[in-house]
Amino acid sequence: MEPTVVCSGVSKIYQQEAVAVHALTDIDLEIPKKDFACLSGPSGSGKSTLLNLIGGLDAPTRGEIRVDGIALNTLDKGALAQLRLRRIGFVFQAYNLIPVLTARENIEFVMQLQGVPAKERTDKAMEIIQEVGLDGLENRRPGELSGGQQQRVAVARAIVSEPSLVLADEPTANLDSKTAQALMELLVHMNTEHNVTFIFSTHDKLVMDFSRRLIKLHDGRIVEDVRRE
């Protein structure tokens, strides 16, 4: 079975005036389907950069990244957007939702871009709203939801169109421990029930404890890659 993500010799160098900053150096990594992997490491270790490269939000300086067998460097901006639309879900640590849309509309947003008929997407959205425990809050806008509720909406949006990969950048950073625990349980549920591959970047020990694979980065290199069953 082909891995969901394959990184081969990936490097990312940021040019800051005359100084070249090596954010990632020669990363080789495979994330198989249904994995629940966590990128950890200190600030500046390159975990968010790697997540952004895998999501096609940025391009590596060297090397190749394949998602579901598709080499990202062969795609233009429009095709990358299509790939993200069809195959990748994102959860960010904050400012995650579109403020002018209600919770249900946020969840339907990706499906609407995909051209899913109105009835079907509303049914799916309501189903996932129940699944993430937001029943009754579907017509609230993000400003009317707590941080935990907002992250649940973001998770629901990320998985409602059944992508093969969800990338979550510090998903628990703004949550209290109880809400973070509940969110991680929800993500584990999504991973097992919906067969979605998850990759996190985090500092949070709670997230690491939930992960089945721990990938540690330091100064842009993978220094440890441990699988825990």
Add this chain to the structure above:
Amino acid sequence: MTRLPLLVRLAWRNLWRHPLRTSLILFAFVLGVWSIVVLAAYGRGAMEQQIEQSIRNLTAHIQIHAPGYRDDPVIDHRLPPPGPSLRAVLAEPQVSAWAARVRVPAVVASERESAGVTLIGIEPARERGLSFIAEAVHDGRYLESDDDPGLLLGRKLAERLETGLGRRVVVMSQDVHNQIADRGFRVVGIFDGSPEAMETGYLFVGRATLQQMLKLGDDVSEIAIMTQARKLPADLVGRFRQATPENDVQSWTALEPLLELTEELSDRLLMIWSLVIFTAMSFGLVNTLLMAVFERIREFGLFQALGMPPRLILGMVLVESVILLLLALVVGNLLAGATLWSLKGGIDLSAFAEGMEMFGYSPIIYPMLTTADFVTANALVFTLGVLACLYPAWRAARYVPVEAITRI
């Protein structure tokens, strides 16, 4: 197109994230649209009145003269009454009215004063629907027949000559034998005209009476023709020229080139005014949209991360501007419509009447909104508005997702 409802919903709600800001720019645009439409109607109304007045003030749509008359309008440059071939063209349905006139320079004298004038012999019945004179007599009566012995005098000239209704004046001119011809006329009607020069510069008598006084026989000075529309059919003047090749046939645009020029100038001024107004408005619009774009950079990054292609982001910002423009056009046009409706009785500028009349304008302007002006004003605002918004929209679409998302 399936994404359009999403774009419209996003755009509409984004616009009202800052109600005050959106309301202010909307107000500016409404004001701009209102001023463009109202001024277009005012300018068109004033221009139309000036042209129509000039045409009704004896110019008509087409005139036929003897060669040389236009350079030297004396009795020697006269023409015979219309023959059969000319009458055939005059009978065409495109011709709504026509009349043959005698028109010569003359001197009119009362017992106190005298003045140089243009003396015009008219066919009273034919002048109805052709020139202003039939409706302009407000004191006394209009001429009753070609051989009416009476005379119509302008109100201002009557004041200047210190004469009036029922009094006699003496008119002198030159007859066909280059002899001084004079005759006493009783003033049977006082007419009002605009501009004032119509009242001071013209006298009207029966055509047959004048022909007799000048020993003209049946000859006349000009044939004035009114057609169904001011915009003449392309070949009508040509047909008149064919029918009377020995004479000088001219359309009103050739007879009054200044009028046509003024009309063109008025159109261009209106366009320039619209562009000036629009440019002022567009700064506000572009500024508002740029602010809205800069505030939402992170959101645009999120949109891209979620798979929204750059062209849809561009579309979303454009839809915002389109909604704003359409709202402004609807409200601005409604306000302009209400304003013009309230001014349907005319805009009274009699306080500036002297200056207005000097330029041939009536002191009361009736605004006139043509479909072409309405469509032009709206299309201009809409098209240029959308073009002005391309830049903010392009800026929104070209952010690199990761840079947008990581921006605080």
